[in-house]
Amino acid sequence: TYTLMLTALLHSLTSKEILQLKRSLINLLITNLVVIFGIGLSQSITAAAKAKPAKVTSIKTLTKDSYRATSGYLYSSAKLTKKVHNADNYPLTTFYTYRSANITRANGNKAVYYYIKNGNGKVKGWIWRGHLVRMINVSKRRQQINQIIGLIDTLSINNRNQIITILESMTKTNTLADLLNQLDLFKSAIPNDADIAKLNEIFQMIKS
Structure with missing residues (x-):
């Protein structure tokens, strides 16, 4: 029945309409092949990655x-094969560091990744060190300053x-290394052993 209907339809079409129909079928076939090939290529790329x-x-x-x-992503392992969290979803979350991994990415670039967890341990993974900002423990810093x-x-x-x-000479343009260098030069020029011991302690506190 469908064959007879199709034959009758083709006989009723003009040569121009048949040509247009052929072109439409060819375009449809090409489109389907592109989609199928695209999916296959995408899967191949994913598998390769x-x-x-x-x-x-x-x-x-x-x-x-x-x-x-x-920013960035947290990965399930330091091999970076599976993303488990988007850091953009945790802008106010405090994470804690546990391990560090030196890696070489698939493109040959070297990087350092940290294994981090939030407070309850539910959000965890490996993230590039450059995506982390260290939080300052204000009370601890105040205690250290008072000790200094x-x-x-x-x-x-x-x-x-x-x-x-020396401390008063330091400005916003000076770095911590500048201060430590000045203190080290001063320490090497004094003869008082008791003061040298105290300066060593100050030096270590500032360095930390």
Whole structure:
């Protein structure tokens, strides 16, 4: 029945209409092939990407410090084959570091990734170190500053005044390395062993 109907339809068409019908069928066939080929190509690319995980060259344990994630993805492993979380969804979440991995990505670029968890451990994964911002423990920093001031007060008068002069000379353009360098130069020039011991302690506190 369908064959007879199709034959009758073709006989009723003009040569021009038959040509247009053929072109439409060809275009439809080409479109379907492109879609099928595109899907196949996409699957091949995905499979290729999964077949090339990052190479982990070393892993070490980190001190548990608090960070915020600014962007990027968290991966289930340091091989970076599976994304488990988008950091954009956790702008106010505090994450804690546990491990560090040196890796070589599939494209050959080297990077450092941290394994992090939130407070309850439900959001966790490996994230590029550059996507993390370290949080400052204000109370701990205040305590350290008070300890540094206390040590400076116990220095001999001349050395105490010299330290204060060095601190006052530091501006916003100076770095922590500049301050440590000045303190190191000053320390090497004083003969007082007791003050040297205190300066070493101050040096380590500032460095930390």
